[in-house]
Amino acid sequence: MRQEPFVVPGKLVVPYRYFVGRLASKALIALRDDKKVMGVRCPTCNLTYMPPRSTCGRCFSKLEELVEVGDKGTVLTYTVVYHKEPVHPMEPPFVYGLIKLDGADTALPHFIGEVEPEKVSIGMKVQAVFKDKREGNILDIKYFKPQ
């Protein structure tokens, strides 16, 4: 006699916290306190990483030189989210973009706002909009809006 499979709903609940480390702390404190967007420069490879990291993957140098990459950049690519999911940070439709800040060589994933999703385009120039109450994380930038 076949029976219905016995399936038990459950969940996994564990509290975590991530330490961002010395270098990223400095960068995010600058964002929180002074609305400065910081990357880190590898002098060997002559590349500026944003988000900052403390080792260059290409040459394994220790990276310590934080540099301001500015609050303006270019949309490298983007996608529009139309469906609703509990994990989504906001009501659809909304736009995720990869943004290369002017002073950086790498792309930062973030939201694109204050624009109709249909009007977003690759190569569009955008500018960071900061939160008023900043806490020291990358969401202290609310989103990027067209320049």
Added chain:
Amino acid sequence: MAERVAIVGVGQTYHRSRRPDVNQVELMNEAVRAALDDAQLTLRDIDAVVMGNMELFEGNYLVDMWASDGIGSYLKPGMKITTGGTTGATVSCAAFNHAASGLFDVVLAVAFEKQDEGDTTAGLNSVSDPLWRRWIATGAMGAFARVGRDYIRRTGCKEEHAAMLRVKADKGACRNPYAHLKLNLTIEDVMNSRMLMWPMRLLHMCPTSVGAAALVVASEKRAKQITKKPVWVKDWVTVHEESATTWSMVRPGETSLEKASRLIYQRNGITKPAEEIDVAEIYEPSIWGELAWYEQYHFCEPGEGWRWAEKGVTDMEGEFPVNPSGGVVATNPIGATAMIRIVEAALQVRGDAGEHQVSRPVRTAFTTAWGGSNWTVATLLTKSL
């Protein structure tokens, strides 16, 4: 026939309970740089990178995705491994296998845990079967309280004996610059520490540490070029037990600890381990594990472990030193812990352990790792081939 392999560089962090100054990747990076420095190599010499941690202690389930910059795996082959308490040893074995296969000459292995980022007991309970055991799981404390209780009942051991081994561990840790807990303990301190679950007291249990370890492993030909003091990895073995519904390590019958050590002794012609091995670095998350497991590793006769504690057999200056580093009970960055056994054993073989170098000459070292109740990794390191 596999290539012979050697450890040519070791590194570890200064283990602490909190490291808010580094993120996970930066923590690993410290150990990687230390191991490369020790081997006097640069990342260019590394052909593959293997890494691991117990991801549910950080809640970051693809840490290799974040870590390539910091561990040096950018555009290099490698993999991530998670096997519970044995993670650091399994990562090491993977590095040995990589080099022994002949496919890679020099392999970097790195393992870490950042326990200041999660809730270790909640994380550990979540490895239990969700339907059968998770609701009543009590992490490692419950498991080792059972080991202690069983050992006391079976052998007539007293709480003092656990305290003696704990003081021995602390003496080692106080001489080890990298160790986490350095407490200058007395027997009374241990006997008076807070009771967690009878007979388990706070000081019988390992701390929750933050730390990383790394190894550089090389094939025979490269090892001889790289260093004058290669530590040969003579053999390594992993043994699994049946999935546990209750903790099988307190039951009669051969455990993975017994099988793994018996196998590695047999394969290497060791008939009297405590005489033929010069130093052991074993995985004992609780001092009750050390007491109860001496016999499971066939070091001594059943029930003799506590007499060894009385006689100081396994002290740093004893006939058969065990865990001169201070062991897991002093330092437990879980994912890295089993690799630290290998790092410490390699330092003993090289004669480079400094203040905690054992007094007898070391030609052969034995290490173990243990995970869940279900599996054991053992390695045998030697000074000469």
Added chain:
Amino acid sequence: MTEKPSEEFLVMPIPLELPFQWAAGPYLGRFFRELRDNARLLANKCPQCGRLLFPPRQVCAQCHVKVGEDWVELSDKGVVEDFTVVVEPMSDPSTGERRTLPYPTATIRLEEGVSLIHYLEETDSAKIREGLKVQAVFKPREKRKGEMRDILYFRIVEGP
């Protein structure tokens, strides 16, 4: 160590709460169904070595053979093999909540020789010892859901 206490290090709280649907499979599923519907404990028997598998499962790990449908009903009585009293606060990963303390847990060997870990009704550790005879106390039918906690606890029925 270069850590300066005056320096600010940022930390991001990341609470994790993930929903799952765990399939018990035909063997453990039958066990839970029987526990829920009839307050009975089942094991299945290895056709090769003859031992009881508890919890019931598909393969005998020692013989590497399929175990099949040779079901055995177990007694609800057993003996306390060992026990411990949990006094350390720990959070339950199934709920995220702290467990109420203290509580005793025991390994109980049922009359057929298989063991499980469960709660004891008696919470005074001075009254608990190895060898005590105990019996399972089940929740009433309407409260049973097909989980190990359908057994409320084990009650001491007789000293050794």
